[in-house]
Each structure stands twice: as C-alpha cells, then as structure tokens.
Amino acid sequence: MKRLFRAAGITLLVIAVLLVGAKVLNLWRPILGPRARPLTSRTFERTPQRLERGRYLATSLLGCIDCHSVRDWKQHDAPVVNGMLGAGDIFPAKGLPGRIVAANLTPDPETGAGTWTDDQLARALREGIGHDGRALFPLMPFTNYRRLSDEDLASVIVFLRSLPPVRHPLPPTEMVFPVKYLIRSVPQPLTEPVPPPDLSTPEKRGEFLVAVGGCGDCHTPQRNGDPIPGLKLAGGEVFEGPWGRAATANLTPDPSGISYYDERFFVHVMRTGFVQARELNPIMPWWSYGRLTDEDLMAMYAYLRTLTPVQHRVDNLDPPTLCKVCGNRHGLGDQN
Ligand code: HEC
Numbered sequence: 001m002k003r004l005f006r007a008a009g010i011t012l013l014v015i016a017v018l019l020v021g022a023k024v025l026n027l028w029r030p031i032l033g034p035r036a037r038p039l040t041s042r043t044f045e046r047t048p049q050r051l052e053r054g055r056y057l058a059t060s061l062l063g064c065i066d067c068h069s070v071r072d073w074k075q076h077d078a079p080v081v082n083g084m085l086g087a088g089d090i091f092p093a094k095g096l097p098g099r100i101v102a103a104n105l106t107p108d109p110e111t112g113a114g115t116w117t118d119d120q121l122a123r124a125l126r127e128g129i130g131h132d133g134r135a136l137f138p139l140m141p142f143t144n145y146r147r148l149s150d151e152d153l154a155s156v157i158v159f160l161r162s163l164p165p166v167r168h169p170l171p172p173t174e175m176v177f178p179v180k181y182l183i184r185s186v187p188q189p190l191t192e193p194v195p196p197p198d199l200s201t202p203e204k205r206g207e208f209l210v211a212v213g214g215c216g217d218c219h220t221p222q223r224n225g226d227p228i229p230g231l232k233l234a235g236g237e238v239f240e241g242p243w244g245r246a247a248t249a250n251l252t253p254d255p256s257g258i259s260y261y262d263e264r265f266f267v268h269v270m271r272t273g274f275v276q277a278r279e280l281n282p283i284m285p286w287w288s289y290g291r292l293t294d295e296d297l298m299a300m301y302a303y304l305r306t307l308t309p310v311q312h313r314v315d316n317l318d319p320p321t322l323c324k325v326c327g328n329r330h331g332l333g334d335q336n
Pocket residue numbers: 058062063064065066067068091100101102103105121124125129130131132135136137138139140141145156160173
C-alpha cells in the first residue's frame with residue numbers, strides 16, 4: 001500500500017512537473033533548445049512565375065541578397081562584389097555579439113545550400129531554424145518573414161535554386177555567451193498555411209511591405225533588443241561598419257521627420273539614394289528597395305503617412321551627441 005502511494009505520489013509529482021514545465025517551457029528554451037517542427041519532404045515546383053516573383057522579392061523588398069552577398073561598401077550603391085551574388089559573408093557591422101555569418105545561399109553543394117532541402121530553407125526563412133536545427137541569430141529577419149504567404153515563400157526558394165553556384169567557404173556563426181542560449185526562445189514553428197496578405201488599399205499594402213521589408217528593424221530604436229514604445233519608425237538607431245557611422249532617420253510625418261516629403265520625392269529618394277544634394281549612407285538599402293515597382297513604393301509612402309508623428313530630431317551631418325529620447329548618440333541628439 002505504502003509503495004502504491006509512493007508510486008502514485010511520484011506519478012502525480014511527474015505530472016505536476018510536466019504541467020508546470022509546459023507553461024514555463026519557453027523559459028527553459030535556452031537549455032532545451034529552440035522549438036522546431038519536424039521537417040517534411042515537400043518540394044516547391046519550379047515555375048517561371050515563381051522564379052520572377054522570387055527574384056523580385058529576394059533582390060529588393062526582402063533583402064536576402066543584400067545580407068547574403070559580399071558587398072563593396074565604399075561605393076554609393078554598395079554593389080555586390082563580382083561573382084559573389086548570394087554567396088554569403090561574415091556580417092560586417094560593429095557591435096554584434098560574436099561572429100555572425102550570413103550563409104552562402106547559392107546551390108554549391110559543399111559551401112552553400114546545394115544539399116539543403118526546400119523545407120529546410122522554408123523553416124529557416126519563416127521559423128528561424130537553420131538547416132542544422134539550431135536557432136538562427138535574429139539578425140536574419142525570420143520574424144518579419146513569418147507573414148510571407150506560402151506562395152511567396154515558395155517563390156523565394158525557387159529563385160535561390162536558380163542562383164549560379166559559388167564556392168565560398170565561410171566559418172560558422174559563433175555567438176558569445178549568453179546570447180547563444182537566450183536566442184533559442186525566439187523561433188516559433190509554423191504549422192498552419194499562411195494566406196496572401198490583405199493588399200486591398202495602398203495603406204494596407206504599404207503596412208505589409210514596410211513590415212516584411214524590415215524598415216522598423218533599423219528605423220525603430222530599441223532598448224535591450226525590444227522596440228522602444230512610442231517611437232515606431234522614429235529613427236535614431238546607429239549602425240557602424242565598413243560603411244562608416246550613420247543613425248537612422250525619423251520616418252514619421254512630424255516636422256522633425258519626413259513631413260516635407262511628397263510621394264514623388266519619396267520614390268526619388270528610394271531610387272537614387274539622394275535627398276536633394278545629400279547622399280545617403282549605403283547602410284540604408286535604397287539600392288535594394290529602389291528596385292520595387294512604383295506601386296509598391298507609393299504604397300509604402302501611403303502607409304508611412306498614417307504613422308503617429310513623433311518629435312525626434314536625427315541628423316548625420318552634425319556630430320553625435322547623447323539623445324534622451326532614444327538613448328543613442330546621434331547628430332542633434334542634444335536638441336531632443
Ligand atoms: C539583415 C540581414 C539578412 C537578411 C535581410 C536576410 N538574411 Fe538570411 N541570414 C542572415 C544571417 C546573419 C544569418 C545567419 C544567422 C546565424 O548563423 O545564426 C542568416 C541565415 C539564413 C539562413 C540559414 C542558413 C543555415 O545555416 O541554415 C537561410 C536559409 C537564410 N538566411 C536565407 C535568407 C533569405 C532567403 C532571405 C530573404 C528572404 C534572407 N536570408 C534575408 C542575415 C540576413
């Protein structure tokens with residue numbers, strides 16, 4: 001009897017631990033490893049329509065080729081170094097927690113994605129799990145890509161398969177402690193189909209484009225890795241690397257932001273990288289977004305116009321000073 005009680009007690013204890021465990025599982029992800037769904041054997045049919053759509057998305061809006069290629073940052077439009085399209089690079093920004101390597105996405109079987117399956121790529125793109133099952137450093141914007149429809153996802157992958165294979169050996173990503181463990185709670189599996197987005201008005205279309213295009217990753221200032229409330233797209237994040245040092249602009253319709261823009265001027269800036277005589281730092285990927293159609297760029301502008309105006313002066317021509325609004329050091333910071 002006693003033994004039975006003890007056994008029952010242990011069983012209850014185990015159940016209780018499991019229940020509590022399920023609730024706090026996300027807290028345990030750093031130790032247990034990321035949440036990942038099993039891989040499937042699905043493949044995406046290679047059609048000319050998907051190839052075109054995938055090229056459009058990967059080389060403009062989504063920036064895959066921007067981050068996953070060796071670039072010449074000394075030039076106005078940061079061109080891809082000859083023969084290095086999609087071949088990956090050690091990410092050159094200063095201040096990253098370790099060596100972060102954007103993988104070689106070309107179909108080279110040894111140093112690229114040649115042997116990775118379509119579903120391995122699909123899971124990496126929208127769910128943040130690498131081909132080898134590890135959690136990806138969220139500089140890879142998989143949280144933005146989560147909203148990509150199944151068809152757009154398939155298109156991007158069909159395009160990647162069409163890249164000329166480039167042999168480009170790279171070292172593995174090596175994050176510092178404790179980042180390596182903490183990021184394991186970020187990936188979330190996707191097990192339901194993702195339908196196409198609502199593009200019924202320019203503003204809705206623009207909201208989608210700005211979100212999956214990752215404008216906020218750079219233009220919304222962060223504190224401890226989270227967007228600062230009330231400063232959506234209000235600028236001030238600072239990027240340092242081979243391109244020099246630049247703070248992001250305030251994109252809200254405030255006089256300290258881009259209230260003086262009109263639709264034509266926005267399209268012109270995104271296509272040329274010039275704001276009148278002022279040359280934009282190439283870390284602003286206008287050279288990528290500039291490939292978007294007029295319709296898509298105009299929709300982005302329509303959405304930016306709906307943002308809550310935020311008073312936040314940011315300028316890259318003046319020397320950096322501490323800003324009490326965003327906590328960063330940028331030009332005109334002391335005037336906020
Ligand atoms: C802002 C830069 C950036 C953009 C934009 C970007 N990536 Fe990445 N990507 C990275 C980095 C950095 C890593 C490596 C993360 C790591 O190793 O933890 C990565 C990892 C990956 C991986 C996983 C590689 C592996 O080892 O399994 C794939 C696949 C991938 N990216 C594809 C894409 C595609 C396709 C797009 C566009 C839809 C894209 N990336 C856009 C930076 C980026």
